[in-house]
Amino acid sequence: MAKKERLSEFNRGNILSAAKALFHEKGIAQTTVDDIAKKADYSKSTIYVYFASKDDICNHLHLEHMQLHKEMIVKALRESPDFPGGYFAICDAMARLYETNPLFFDGILGEIELPQNESESVLVQIYNVGEEINEIIEEYIKKCVAAYNIPLETTPLQVSFTLWANISGIITLANRKEAYIRKAMGISKEQFMQDGFVMLLKTIKGDAEL
């Protein structure tokens, strides 16, 4: 019955939260399943009732992260539906997402091709959310193209996909090389990202003023 369901969800959530905190603190490889059990205050056996493996836990966190990613982008575009406001809102959302949880950010670029083995339903879900995000950005691009008469050289889907790759590339680099950026360029990583986003905007609209 539903009560059981909810309790079960509650337990899974507790385990995932504990795992997330530990992963964040010490890194994934440095966190043992016993650590997670202890922190979440369950026995190890119970952990394995709710999750098939440590990998399974990681995948669920990855999924959670992708869903948050999607929500943040939806919210960004709802609050800033115009152009290029929406574009910068997406960039900003992704940058904040990195702060929230750097561990799974790389996964955004999606090491995951659609798994044949449909039993691995988490992986399928992760994949699907990735596609959904891309579709949302695609819609936005389409809208902008129509509203501002922007001439694209390829399809909106391709543009949105490329844009997505570039944005996450900049965010990843900015965070990983923060010290170098400050030392060699004398600017903060935030400034570096901002400049990068402005540069990227030209890939859509060229030098045109709107």
Next chain:
Amino acid sequence: MAKKERLSEFNRGNILSAAKALFHEKGIAQTTVDDIAKKADYSKSTIYVYFASKDDICNHLHLEHMQLHKEMIVKALRESPDFPGGYFAICDAMARLYETNPLFFDGILGEIELPQNESESVLVQIYNVGEEINEIIEEYIKKCVAAYNIPLETTPLQVSFTLWANISGIITLANRKEAYIRKAMGISKEQFMQDGFVMLLKTIKGDAEL
């Protein structure tokens, strides 16, 4: 004496080659140190004479990869010193680098900040090669800016760094999501990369024709 040195280098090289092949075949996590020892035809003990740990082996391969990366970019710019020919040559070199060895490509974006612990000399070397690559691209950008009167909005260093991040972002995505790209956009990953590189070029030169 020098002979000893050379023999030592030879052994290290053999071990690294074996490791590289196995990593490529089965992935890093799936390759055991015993596997490497067997393939390279050394005893496990000897492996640990030449390398401190499996991680150490990975780092040396990472360094090798970065050096190859640098050489390929130098060569690309020597053969195509003009603009935007040089730019596309860099893109092409990086795409080929991914084919050669996808495993360490991600490391390009350099999870490695300058390590304080200077005893970890491999890491320092990796870091330095990364900086060198960036300086080479910076020089190229400077030259182009001077020759073609390109107006940059930030410093050449920053532009080259951003460009580097974007190029590797596109390559990573194109390879990881090859199947999706073919299915959803009906083009090859090579075509996707090419289109992306063309788009990116606008971040430098806007809509200007040269």
Next chain:
DNA sequence: ACGAATATCGTACCATGAGTACGATTTACT
């Protein structure tokens, strides 16, 4: 309230793989 099903626990395991110890053996230098 009682008995059955279910969830949780704890402890003791297994298997794997990184890394070490150490004595035996081979190779190289003089």
Next chain:
DNA sequence: AGTAAATCGTACTCATGGTACGATATTCGT
């Protein structure tokens, strides 16, 4: 030949993911 260094092989330790299983607590139907 004799010594020093390199290499080997075997047998270990240790950490960790994952399992087995019986004991205990909790929940639910009746």
